[in-house]
Amino acid sequence: MENQFDPQIRIDDMVRVIEEEGTKFRNFCPETIVPLDQGDPGTYLETSMAATLLIGEALLTSGAAHYLVRQTLALLEGHFVPEPWLAVALAALFSSLAHILITSRTARASVLIPAVALPLSAFGADASALIFVTAVGSGFCQTLMVSAKPVVLFGSTEPPAFVQADLLRLAAYLLPIFIVLLIAFALFVWPHLGLPFETLPATPGRN
Structure with missing residues (x-):
């Protein structure tokens, strides 16, 4: 049972998925990638989107994302247990910065929701709120x-x-403001609209 969480197995599975699913994009992507400043921007965008979608699908299908989540939670267990509001803030921070590494928004959502939003919900934050924060971020x-x-x-x-x-x-000005506003809306505005950021456990006598 322990071997299924071996990092090398996850890497091998991810490579296998990429090889299998990559056939879907072979007719879509050009054989030669021309640098952005020398070629057609549309071709570059199509290739970039196909690649990031493929990587996102491989992360989920191979179990690599699940493995990363389990390892992250295991490292945090007993050392760092964030409050629900801090889990929301972390989701906003990670999702807002993810565009630097993952250039496709579709791929960002496919990776961040299972790898960031859902694991953070284990700390008492509402899963729906975390997914919404991740999608906006x-x-x-x-x-x-x-x-x-x-x-x-x-x-x-x-x-x-x-x-x-x-x-x-532009990003130096906008990114901090964007993150602060996203956290503020998630904590103080959306709860009044029916989207609480914290999952409150049912207690006896509570109506």
Whole structure:
């Protein structure tokens, strides 16, 4: 039973899934990837989306995401047990920063919900609220030129409407504000609209 959680087995399973599912994208992706500044931005976007979706599917299908969740919870057990409000804040932080590594929002959601939102619900935070926070947070994508499709398209015009340095300066202002507002709405606004951030255990005598 212990072997099923061997990291090497998870890696092997993930590679197997990528090899099996990769056939779905072979007719979709070009044989040669041209650098973004030399080729068609649309082709680059299609290839990037296909690759990130494939990686997200492999993480879930192979069990790698489940393995990471179990290992993370095992490391935290007895050492760090966040309060429900802190679990919400962590979900907002992770999902807002995920666009730096995962350029497809669909892939971000497919990875973050099972790997971040659901595990954090074990600490007393409401699973629906965490999923909603993760979905909203994954929408921030203004830091890098490849973080969003419209950003790539407008940044590839001649002359370019903006450059990478402009995006970094914009994200430096917007990202902290975005995260703070997301946490504030999750903790103070959405509960009044029927989406509590904390799962309250039923107690005798409570109506």
